[in-house]
């Protein structure tokens with residue numbers, strides 16, 4: 254028997270989530286964000302599941318090439334642009350599109366004759382990447398070439414916070430830059446797709462919601478019609494009866510308040526489980542909701558079997574996914590779902606659900 258730690262990937266859920274994007278942003282083009290190896294789901298696996306989106310967004314030429322090697326033919330956009338001029342030939346050979354967010358990149362593309370499609374990033378207030386609004390006209394002029402397509406984009410700092418005033422301010426700033434230029438534009442991440450319809454522009458740029466996770470504070474994925482693309486599973490490998498007062502795990506992390514049954518699961522922080530998700534974090538054993546006890550160790554963790562008296566060795570354990578939103582685990586671990594999903598990158602073995 255091999256170690257039972259797996260990630261089950263559900264391409265049907267991904268397609269259903271994409272339908273939600275299209276319902277929320279009717280008629281807009283979709284740039285599906287698959288950076289960080291498809292938020293830990295596998296960049297090629299995600300692209301194949303998504304099928305007919307209008308473009309993909311990635312963080313590096315390496316990720317883009319993986320899509321091209323898998324015969325993905327849609328436009329692929331480098332969200333951070335090239336890091337050095339040596340990448341420009343690859344951008345041409347693989348027919349990639351690029352964000353342009355700093356003056357170094359403007360110089361690279363100004364010296365490069367290829368037509369290309371370039372997305373000029375405007376910093377409307379997040380202060381991470383992009384040009385100040387007043388710099389944009391000069392940047393567009395420097396990048397202009399016959400046959401070259403230029404577009405404008407910006408990114409919101411707080412679209413996940415309902416009613417946040419900075420989103421309106423960023424949108425107003427972006428509209429000023431866009432003016433009446435005939436350039437296509439793109440602003441909305443998942444939370445803006447769902448909560449800020451005024452920001453949809455020509456293109457939307459969802460990531461998290463495609464993976465079936467809620468981007469909005471206080472709203473569940475289920476209420477948004479989203480289904481988890483990833484379910485992280487393992488199994489019980491040991492059962493013990495621990496007497497009242499007995500402690501479980503490193504540092505005596507959990508002291509049993511009564512005689513109780515404890516299960517040990519083959520999954521730990523080396524598999525990407527957050528060590529800060531300690532006692533009280535929900536987990537499903539045989540589909541029954543119970544709790545983690547103590548802290549995860551490197552490749553094992555303990556669970557409370559009081560609600561699952563008939564549990565046996567080999568029984569399935571869901572760490573997050575179907576029936577247990579990753580949002581709950583993230584909040585117990587004082588992090589965000591994005592981080593937990595990305596931890597599955599190159600970790601547990603993936604199984605693709607087919608039916």
Ligand SMILES: *Cc1c(COP(=O)(O)O)cnc(C)c1O
Pocket residue numbers: 286288332408441442443444458459460461462468
């Ligand atoms: C990651 C990213 C997105 C997607 O954000 P979600 O919150 O996952 O929808 C969109 N645009 C840019 C520039 C990004 O870096």
